[in-house]
Amino acid sequence: xxxxxxxxxxxxxxxxxxxxxTFWMPDMAARSTKVTWDYFQEMALILPPVFILMxxxxxxxxxxxxxxxLGSGSGIKxxxxxxxxxxxxxxxxxxxFPMTASLIxxxxxxxxxxxxxxxxxxxxxxxxxxxxxxxxxxxTLLRFVLTLTALLLIGLLMDKIFEKSPDxxxxxxxxxxxxxxxxxxxxx
Amino acid sequence: xxxxxxxxxxxxxxxxxxxxxxxxxxxKAFKIAGKALLKSAPSLLTVLGIVGLTLGILTPExxxxxxxxxxxxxxxxxxxxxxxxxxxPSLVVxxxxxxxxxxxxxxxxxxxxITTLVMVGIMTAPMEIKSLGxxxxxxxxxxxxxxxxxxxxxxxxxx
Numbered sequence: 001x002x003x004x005x006x007x008x009x010x011x012x013x014x015x016x017x018x019x020x021x022t023f024w025m026p027d028m029a030a031r032s033t034k035v036t037w038d039y040f041q042e043m044a045l046i047l048p049p050v051f052i053l054m055x056x057x058x059x060x061x062x063x064x065x066x067x068x069x070l071g072s073g074s075g076i077k078x079x080x081x082x083x084x085x086x087x088x089x090x091x092x093x094x095x096x097f098p099m100t101a102s103l104i105x106x107x108x109x110x111x112x113x114x115x116x117x118x119x120x121x122x123x124x125x126x127x128x129x130x131x132x133x134x135x136x137x138x139x140t141l142l143r144f145v146l147t148l149t150a151l152l153l154i155g156l157l158m159d160k161i162f163e164k165s166p167d168x169x170x171x172x173x174x175x176x177x178x179x180x181x182x183x184x185x186x187x188x
Numbered sequence: 189x190x191x192x193x194x195x196x197x198x199x200x201x202x203x204x205x206x207x208x209x210x211x212x213x214x215x216k217a218f219k220i221a222g223k224a225l226l227k228s229a230p231s232l233l234t235v236l237g238i239v240g241l242t243l244g245i246l247t248p249e250x251x252x253x254x255x256x257x258x259x260x261x262x263x264x265x266x267x268x269x270x271x272x273x274x275x276x277p278s279l280v281v282x283x284x285x286x287x288x289x290x291x292x293x294x295x296x297x298x299x300x301x302i303t304t305l306v307m308v309g310i311m312t313a314p315m316e317i318k319s320l321g322x323x324x325x326x327x328x329x330x331x332x333x334x335x336x337x338x339x340x341x342x343x344x345x346x347x
Contacts, residue, residue: 028245029244035240048225051221104320118332122303130279147306147335167322167323
């Protein structure tokens, strides 16, 4: 019982916050509930296929292929693949986290994964279209170039940091499959 | 809608190929997927709840009022904080940013709002930590925050 409460402590806290809000600010509570429900529907629709794709990738995509395409030796080509994959219209960022974890387990480099996540969040093609419409071409272009540069720098820096001191908790937090295969195989 | 079609289409194709190649391995893939989904359930629910609460309190109108009423430096800092915390769909953000710009907000304020919004995700952090670990998440978001501020600064000067 205690363990269950511990595991779900944050969801429980949030339910309490909702209860408090309903009591003191019913307007906001109603709005919050509606937003939560909308997002729940979206997640319920998007996440199952995402996790199934991730499972299929774990099983089928060979490690050496990912290492070759996205690993630390993949250079500019690997970086380009990561950015292009990220900009495709594929949905909200939280979808990308399990996929990224899976790719890292398969040998993708930290730099490339920071580029992948960053362009997923900041440089999505449909998003850029809307941005051009409301904020203009020069704003959008400048932001695109600067963001891409920043992501590359952050990626390279994080790669260096992880190379020097790998995250020990990381191996556990990236799932049982990784530890089952042996942490020694992880390439960062 | 495009998202849903893309993802389900992709899954459909991959599933068919996988099933044709090996039923056994497909089953195994489903097992991995189910386990991963169950493991992320608590953080998923947390993110959902936090997103709901924040968006319920910080409506587009509330943000416009907050950022619009303050001027200069305070507005920019406020925009950075709101941008880092919230998770707003781009279809809502860009029209909002456009109208803020027309109603007198500076380019720097608007770009800091957008860059922090897309580069820093405090609300999605629990999920990111679950998948990628605390260190990765902290570094990516922390460095992203500083990069967002610098990018906005450059944009404010150039535009």
